[in-house]
Amino acid sequence: MNDTQLLRYSRQIMLPQVDIEGQERLLAARALIIGAGGLGSPAAMYLAAAGVGHLVVADHDSVELSNLQRQLLHHDKDIGRNKVASAQETLTTINPDIRVSTIAQTLQGDALGDEVRQADVVLDCSDNFATRFAVNQACVTHRTPLVSGAAIRMEGQVAVFDSRLENSPCYHCLYKEGEEDDQTCSGNGVLSPVVGIIGSLQALEALKVILSIGATLAGRLVIFDGLTHEWRTLTLRQDPDCAVCSSVL
Template sequence: MNDEALLRYSRQIMLEAIDIEGQERLLASRVLVVGAGGLGSPVALYLAAAGVGRLTLADADAVELSNLQRQIAHGMTDLGRNKAQSARDAAMALNPGCEIRVIEAHLDEAALDAAVGEVDLVLDCTDRFSSRYAINAACHRAGVPLVSGAAIRFSGQLAVFDPRDTASPCYACLYPPGEGGDEELRCAENGVVAPLVGLIGCFQALEAVKLLSGAGIPHRGLSTFDGLSGQWRHYQVPRDPGCPVCAG
């Protein structure tokens, strides 16, 4: 790191759990963020600011007026623009030293495998079960850890799945295919309070920084947040021996 980088990241370097070595690991890391909306906005901004060396932002959607209530990487001048491009510009404004790539397309299985195979960590910031299952399967095939977040109405959840850990479940252990619930339970149909996506996205970014830098203990199990009561609940989630993705 040069003097400018030492100054930029000085408040993290001061932390014993990160120090110079952890910051250098962050600077050398490669991360894929799928979804640049409510969750992906704080994830992209904080990971760029924290010094992740290379971010890949994937989103095929365009910015709409109804997004601006909660998707803080975008502004009025971004209406109609691709969300990944808009989030890239916002993150680059915070830290031009971060290399940020953009994928302006929905990722099919082959594209997901290619994108996941190039990174150290994936953050799922999508809002569809079909996307979450596909991302989870790609991460398992590649042996890449996955930080998953979700937010709807006043409820949020956070989970970390690490295929490198033989005891770690995967997303399909938590929500077996066919039992995941209504795929249409999305913000567009059900609403979401604005700060909730920021809160969950920030926790996703925190887990990413921990995993990449080696600081602390990664999140285990499933945590849910009730925004109306302000309460967190934590659930242990064992690996499912019959899971169609990670069993065997």
């Protein structure tokens, strides 16, 4: 690290759990962020500021006026632009020290697998079950840790699915295709800071995964109710009949 980097990241380097070695680990890391919306905004901005060296941001959408209430990567001037283009601009403005790659399409199939394989951690900041299931499948296949987040109305949840660990549940152990209730913020509304809270927690968990520190939310699901301000933590178990992760082990 050069002197500028030592100063930029000094408040993290001060932490004994991070130190210079940890910061170098962050700078050498690659994070894949699926979705540059309400969750992807705070998640990507914190990872950029913290010095995760290579962020890959995937989103097929373009910026609309109704996004700006909660998707802080994008600004009024960005309406009509690809979300990944405005995301890249914001992230490199926050921290020109990192690299930001963009994918202006829905990642699927081999392209999704390729990106997941190259990532040290994947953040699912999408808003639909089809994407979540596809991302989970790719993360299990390539044993890439997945930080999953969701938020709607005044509620949110976050979990880590780390298939590097033995007997670790995957997203599909929790939700099955066909049973899901595909509600989105665009259809149901969301109070702006709720996505900020959940996306920030995703960034925190992703940093812990990269640094291998503390106890991540692997095997746990945290549910936040913003209206009553209650937090609940559920323990998740691997489904021995899970079609996605049980066959891999």
